[in-house]
Amino acid sequence: MTIFVLLAIALLASALFTITAKHPVYSVIGLLLNFLALAALYLSLSAEFLALIQILVYSGAILVLFVFVIALLSSGVKPFDSGPNKLPRIGMPAIVTALVAFGALVWGAVQVPFTPSVGPTQPNGPPGAADVFGSVADFGRALFGPYLLPFEMTALVLVIAIVGVIMLASDAAPAKTRGHHVKRPRRVREPITKTKAKVG
């Protein structure tokens, strides 16, 4: 219970830091703390393999991608550091709406009597044993047994993502607009009233 409370506090604090930080780099650091706390929470839920995947995929791949994009975009570019960073006049309504929805969710969760609760120890065998609930062997047997088709579907999803990213990155913009700011002239429309007046 103590571990759960500590991890919950760490999770909520780092999430709050992520969405309130001024510069995206600080957000990345908050998100990193959040992912580490999540991995610890998964370990406490005896999902060992998923805790490792959380660190490898999220902290190792996705966050590095974010850092690369920040380094790519914000080198010598003003808008990342200056200017208002929040939408005006939407903070309070957003917080109130989210709190109301969160209250509804808590109310609903309290209504439903969940009979099971999460015990403190490993359900079958000591932690660290080779073949317990949530270990690599256990997870792999489920993933490559009855859930092989969803697993193959993720391969398809990743292929589609790769194709989409390559299409986006192979700059479809014309060469003139590449790399520097181009002010597009506002399209001036013919005033409709005058033509109507002529016709009339």
Add this chain to the structure above:
Amino acid sequence: MIPATYYVVLSGALFFLGVIGVVTRRNPLIVLMAIELMWNAANVVFIAFARAWLNNVGHVFAFLVITVAAAEAAIGLAIVVVAFRRAQYVDVDEAAGLRG
């Protein structure tokens, strides 16, 4: 023994922090990070209930969610880079290129 309701409440708090981040921030990178928070909030509930009922399916589903989140982050960041290269804006308010 921690009741499963606690995990639902924790996940809901994380999810709505992500919602607030998506709605209120202007920087597209921070918006994407708030979306990652929301993905992870879903994963917390999957894994908590998998542990509560000692069922593997929650783990498999959380694994699929992580994969889809990785794909989403890659495509979202590519869109941010392309939008930045074309028009030099880093403000989701100014991204109106798809307006009809």
